[in-house]
Every structure is written in C-alpha cells, then in structure tokens.
Amino acid sequence: MALVDVKGVTKRFGGLTAVSDVDLTVNVGEVHCLIGPNGAGKSTLFKLIVGLYPPTRGTILFDSIDITEERPFARVQRGMSIKMQAPSVFKELPVRQNIQIALQKRLSGAKRVVEEDRLLELLNLAPDSGKLAGALSHGQQQWLEIGMALALQPQLLLLDEPTAGMSPEETFRTGELIQSLNAEGMTVLVVEHDMAFVRQIAQRVTVLHLGKIFARGSLEAIIQDEKVAEIYLGKTHVH
Amino acid sequence: MFKLLDGSQTLGRGPTFWSCFLVVLAAALIYPVFADSYDVGNFSYFFIWIFMALGLCLMWGYGGMLSFGQTLFFGISGYAYGVLAINMGGGSTTIVALVLSIIIAMIAAGILGYFMIWGGISGIFFGIVTLSATLVLAFFLGQTAGPEWRIGSARLNGFNGMKGMDPLAIGDFYIEGVALYYVMVALIVIVYLALRMLVNSRIGNVIVATRENPQRAEMLGYDVRKYQLLTFTIGSGLAGLSGALYTSWGQFITPSSIGLPAAAMPIVWVAFSGRSDLTATLVGSFLLLFGFQTITVYSQQAALVLMGALLLATVMLAPQGFVLGVGKLVADRWSARRQRSSKLALADTSRLQPDET
Numbered sequence: 001m002a003l004v005d006v007k008g009v010t011k012r013f014g015g016l017t018a019v020s021d022v023d024l025t026v027n028v029g030e031v032h033c034l035i036g037p038n039g040a041g042k043s044t045l046f047k048l049i050v051g052l053y054p055p056t057r058g059t060i061l062f063d064s065i066d067i068t069e070e071r072p073f074a075r076v077q078r079g080m081s082i083k084m085q086a087p088s089v090f091k092e093l094p095v096r097q098n099i100q101i102a103l104q105k106r107l108s109g110a111k112r113v114v115e116e117d118r119l120l121e122l123l124n125l126a127p128d129s130g131k132l133a134g135a136l137s138h139g140q141q142q143w144l145e146i147g148m149a150l151a152l153q154p155q156l157l158l159l160d161e162p163t164a165g166m167s168p169e170e171t172f173r174t175g176e177l178i179q180s181l182n183a184e185g186m187t188v189l190v191v192e193h194d195m196a197f198v199r200q201i202a203q204r205v206t207v208l209h210l211g212k213i214f215a216r217g218s219l220e221a222i223i224q225d226e227k228v229a230e231i232y233l234g235k236t237h238v239h
Numbered sequence: 240m241f242k243l244l245d246g247s248q249t250l251g252r253g254p255t256f257w258s259c260f261l262v263v264l265a266a267a268l269i270y271p272v273f274a275d276s277y278d279v280g281n282f283s284y285f286f287i288w289i290f291m292a293l294g295l296c297l298m299w300g301y302g303g304m305l306s307f308g309q310t311l312f313f314g315i316s317g318y319a320y321g322v323l324a325i326n327m328g329g330g331s332t333t334i335v336a337l338v339l340s341i342i343i344a345m346i347a348a349g350i351l352g353y354f355m356i357w358g359g360i361s362g363i364f365f366g367i368v369t370l371s372a373t374l375v376l377a378f379f380l381g382q383t384a385g386p387e388w389r390i391g392s393a394r395l396n397g398f399n400g401m402k403g404m405d406p407l408a409i410g411d412f413y414i415e416g417v418a419l420y421y422v423m424v425a426l427i428v429i430v431y432l433a434l435r436m437l438v439n440s441r442i443g444n445v446i447v448a449t450r451e452n453p454q455r456a457e458m459l460g461y462d463v464r465k466y467q468l469l470t471f472t473i474g475s476g477l478a479g480l481s482g483a484l485y486t487s488w489g490q491f492i493t494p495s496s497i498g499l500p501a502a503a504m505p506i507v508w509v510a511f512s513g514r515s516d517l518t519a520t521l522v523g524s525f526l527l528l529f530g531f532q533t534i535t536v537y538s539q540q541a542a543l544v545l546m547g548a549l550l551l552a553t554v555m556l557a558p559q560g561f562v563l564g565v566g567k568l569v570a571d572r573w574s575a576r577r578q579r580s581s582k583l584a585l586a587d588t589s590r591l592q593p594d595e596t
C-alpha cells in the first residue's frame with residue numbers, strides 16, 4: 001500500500017525545471033532511497049512532499065488523501081516529518097529546548113523529560129544538551145534535527161542527506177537507527193550520496209536525474225545498470 | 240503553573256532573583272509613605288508606559304516581530320477610553336470603559352495582524368506597515384478639529400485633542416494620586432508575572448521557535464501564523480492598556496501621542512533595555528522614562544536628542560541592550576563568587592523544568 005503517492009509532479013523555478021513529471025510511490029513500512037547527482041532535484045522533490053513549495057503541476061497523496069493544497073504544518077500533523085539538507089534548527093535556543101519544542105505537542109510533564117533524555121542519549125547529544133544549538137558542529141546539528149523529526153513519531157520520515165558531515169562510524173550508527181525505526185513500522189524516505197550507507201539501509205531505490213525518474217528498483221539492479229554509473233560519472237553530459 | 244515563572248525564556252531565576260524582586264516590590268510599596276505626592280504622581284506616569292514596552296518586548300524580543308506602530312493601539316485605546324468614558328458617564332463605568340478600550344485595541348490588532356501575517360508580511364515590512372497605519376491614524380485624528388467630528392457627546396477636537404473624560408473611578412472614589420500609584424504597581428506586577436508565565440509555557444516555546452526559524456517551527460506541525468497573531472494581539476492589547484491609562488491619567492489625549500516621535504519611543508526603551516528579556520525591559524524602560532522626564536524639565540529638545548543618541552549607541556555598542564548586558568555581567572560576577580558546589584547546583588536548575596500546563 002502506498003503511503004506517499006507523487007503523481008505527475010513538475011516544479012519549475014522560472015525557466016528551470018527542477019522536477020519534471022515525476023511519479024513516485026513510497027510504500028507503507030519501506031526504507032526507500034532517492035539517489036542522483038547534484039542538482040537532480042532530490043531536495044526539491046522533498047520540499048514538494050512536505051509542502052514548502054507548491055508544485056507547478058501534479059498531485060501528491062498521503063495515505064490516499066490529496067494533500068497538494070495543504071499547508072506544511074497540516075501535512076506534518078498528518079504524520080510526516082523532515083530533516084532538511086541544510087541544518088534547520090533553532091540556533092539561539094539550547095539543544096534540549098529544541099527537542100522539547102518538537103516533543104511538547106505529544107507529551108507533557110515528567111513523561112516529556114524522560115523522552116527528551118532518551119532522545120538526547122540516542123543522538124549522543126546528552127553532554128551538550130545545555131549548549132545553544134548554533135554552537136554544535138555541523139554533524140551534531142544534523143543529529144539534533146533528526147532528533148526533532150523523530151520526536152514527532154511520524155509515520156513517514158524524510159531524511160535529506162542525513163549523514164553529511166558524519167564520520168564512517170556515525171554514518172553506520174545512523175543506518176542502524178533507521179533500520180530499528182523501520183523495524184518498528186516507520187516508513188523512511190532518504191536522499192543519500194553515500195553508496196555504502198544506501199546499501200546498508202535501502203529496500204528500494206529511485207534514481208533521479210535532471211529532474212526526471214531515471215531508474216528504479218532494488219539496489220543490486222541499479223548498481224548493475226551502466227547508465228546509472230554513467231550519470232554519476234557525468235558521462236551523459238559529454239558529446 | 241507557578242513553575243512557569245522561572246524558565247529558560249526569562250533571565251533571573253532562583254532564590255536570589257526572587258529575593259531582589261520582593262525587595263524592589265517592597266520598596267515600591269512603601270515609597271508613597273516617604274515621597275511627596277508630586278513624585279508619586281510622576282512615578283504613576285512612568286508606569287503608564289511600561290505596559291506598552293513589555294508588549295513590544297514580547298512581540299519583538301520573543302516573537303521577532305518589530306512593530307513600529309505600537310502607538311497605533313495606544314491611540315485607539317486612549318481615544319476609545321475617552322469616547323466611552325464621556326458617553327457612559329463617570330463613576331464605575333470608567334472601569335468598563337478601560338476594559339472595553341483594551342478589547343477594541345486588541346480587535347484592531349487582530350484585524351490588522353490577520354491581514355499582515357496571513358498576507359505573508361514579515362521582517363522590515365512588518366515595521367513599515369504598522370508604522371504607516373500609525374501615521375494614518377495620527378494624521379486622521381489631526382484633522383478632526385471641526386464640530387462634526389464627534390462620537391456621541393465626545394468631540395475628537397483635532398490637534399488639540401479630546402478632553403473632559405473622567406479618570407478611573409469606583410463609585411464616587413476617583414483613582415488618583417497614591418491610589419492610582421498602587422493600582423499601577425499591582426497591574427505591573429500582574430502583567431509582568433503573567434508574561435513570564437506565558438513566555439515560559441509551551442506557547443512561549445513556539446513563539447521563540449517562530450522567531451528563530453519559522454520554517455522549522457512549521458515543520459514541527461505548528462501553524463506559526465496563529466502564534467504570531469496571538470503575540471501581536473497580546474502585545475497590542477498591552478499598548479492599549481497604556482493608552483487607556485494615559486487618557487484616564489491626564490484626562491486628555493492628542494494625536495501627538497500617536498505620531499512618529501511617540502511611536503519611536505517604545506522602540507528606544509526596549510532596544511536600550513534588552514528586547515530579549517522581560518525583566519530587562521521593565522527595569523530599563525522605567526530608568527529611561529525617569530531620566531527622560533528629569534531632562535525634559537530642563538529641555539525637551541535635549542531629551543529627544545539624547546533618546547536618539549541612546550538608540551544609536553545601543554545599536555552600535557550593545558545590540559542586545561544595555562540593561563540586559565549589565566544584568567548579565569552582575570549575574571556572572573555573582574555566580575563566580577560562589578563556590579563550585581553551588582555552581583553545579585545552578586547548572587542543574589538551569590535544566591529545563593517540565594511544565595504543568
């Protein structure tokens with residue numbers, strides 16, 4: 001069953017078509033990876049799904065409901081949350097308060113503090129919980145943002161390059177985290193460049209290139225596809 | 240609920256702070272016993288403006304919305320009080336007039352705020368629109384000199400302003416002099432503590448989150464527009480409280496209490512004090528009003544020039560605000576003098592407490 005159903009979606013910025021007539025389904029309970037070279041339109045597609053941009057054309061369904069016209073907060077309330085590519089946290093507020101703001105809708109009182117502590121521990125941020133979020137390293141801000149996204153307990157978790165700025169060990173731990181969330185039933189859509197990471201987590205892969213769906217299927221099939229290797233090496237731009 | 244009095248959104252917490260608070264409050268309460276009635280009256284006059292300053296602090300410092308037009312709501316409410324008090328007769332109805340005029344200011348803020356916020360106006364444009372609305376009101380009231388400009392028996396009276404309304408009263412008892420002073424102190428304490436609770440509550444969390452990063456706040460499922468409208472309406476209601484109190488205090492109001500120089504004043508007070516903290520705004524605004532009044536006695540021009548210079552100095556030297564900066568310095572010295580163990584305890588209490596709303 002499809003949790004997200006992107007149908008014929010196009011997004012133009014002036015003369016530039018960042019996303020062009022894309023169809024994408026993300027099934028309930030899968031870990032789906034979206035890959036593609038720089039500028040392929042991956043982040044734009046994410047922003048279309050959460051509603052930060054209105055599409056030029058096309059419709060987006062979530063849980064079989066047409067959400068194309070809905071404001072971002074309403075989509076989030078339906079059960080999706082996002083970690084964006086560029087760190088997007090409350091920089092002048094302490095780390096713990098960042099988490100608190102994400103949690104306070106769902107939990108209050110002592111229960112919320114317990115959950116704050118659990119998340120801070122999980123994200124390795126417990127020692128820095130009193131620091132301002134803006135004082136964290138790039139990688140730590142990524143963790144914090146993942147934590148805020150997780151705090152909402154979404155049905156669908158969107159992660160745009162979650163491991164950028166992380167060490168290989170941290171990347172591996174992130175992969176384990178995603179797998180355990182998925183085992184508990186969370187649907188996860190991930191944009192990634194790190195192929196080892198994609199291999200670790202992906203159940204299905206979609207390749208985006210120049211705003212269009214270029215290939216889709218299992219990772220094995222994708223890797224063996226020579227055309228995919230070519231776009232990554234930039235060969236299609238020659239001639 | 241009272242746990243919310245202390246929290247990460249307000250500087251100054253713990254026994255030391257609240258002891259200071261009580262000492263200052265006690266001093267304020269016994270002040271009329273020692274001071275002559277002229278000084279007590281002056282203090283009441285300074286207190287009038289504190290509400291508008293606190294409201295702007297909430298909107299600007301906490302909510303990130305710089306309204307350049309808080310005297311718009313000050314004026315709406317001030318004139319509304321005049322019209323209502325004149326038409327409803329004196330006595331206890333003046334209290335009703337006060338409440339109604341604040342409500343009218345809040346409704347006006349709600350309407351203007353709705354169109355601005357839902358229309359996506361933010362940042363500098365928010366200031367421009369609010370200032371324009373303020374100037375329009377001041378200009379409009381300035382040309383209401385003719386006898387045709389009246390509401391019931393209340394004449395607007397152009398630049399000369401509206402007069403003849405009763406001051407606040409309960410039955411035959413006029414709230415003036417020392418009584419007014421105590422009412423003001425009580426109102427300030429109530430408003431100050433209520434705002435502390437608001438900014439440390441979950442709503443306050445969303446208000447500061449919206450200032451920091453509205454997109455992220457929305458991505459956490461909050462309709463940030465509603466929170467902005469709420470902040471704007473509360474802040475403007477406080478400006479309205481100042482306006483109605485002002486009219487009642489002097490039994491007159493003129494368009495010049497709305498126009499450009501008047502509109503700039505709250506910004507100077509709050510910027511100088513430290514917009515990110517309610518306590519700093521309260522203390523700093525009072526000090527500025529006190530200083531301004533003292534200098535005005537000698538020369539009004541000098542006082543205005545000094546205000547301008549202060550704003551410039553604040554922007555260039557202490558963009559966070561002078562009072563806030565001094566307050567932080569004192570707090571640092573204080574905690575440095577303490578022993579290590581109490582420092583650890585401090586670090587522990589500065590962890591966010593769960594709220595009980």
Ligand SMILES: Nc1ncnc2c1ncn2[C@@H]1O[C@H](COP(=O)(O)OP(=O)(O)OP(=O)(O)O)[C@@H](O)[C@H]1O
Pocket residue numbers: 013016017018036037038039040041042043044045085
């Ligand atoms: N707000 C915008 N206005 C104009 N052009 C944009 C905007 N956002 C993205 N673009 C353009 O759309 C194209 C796709 O950008 P997008 O960020 O979606 O790519 P991406 O696949 O996420 O790339 P990367 O791997 O570098 O993050 C790029 O050419 C980009 O310059």
Ligand SMILES: [Mg+2]
Pocket residue numbers: 042043044085160
């Ligand atoms: Mg991207």
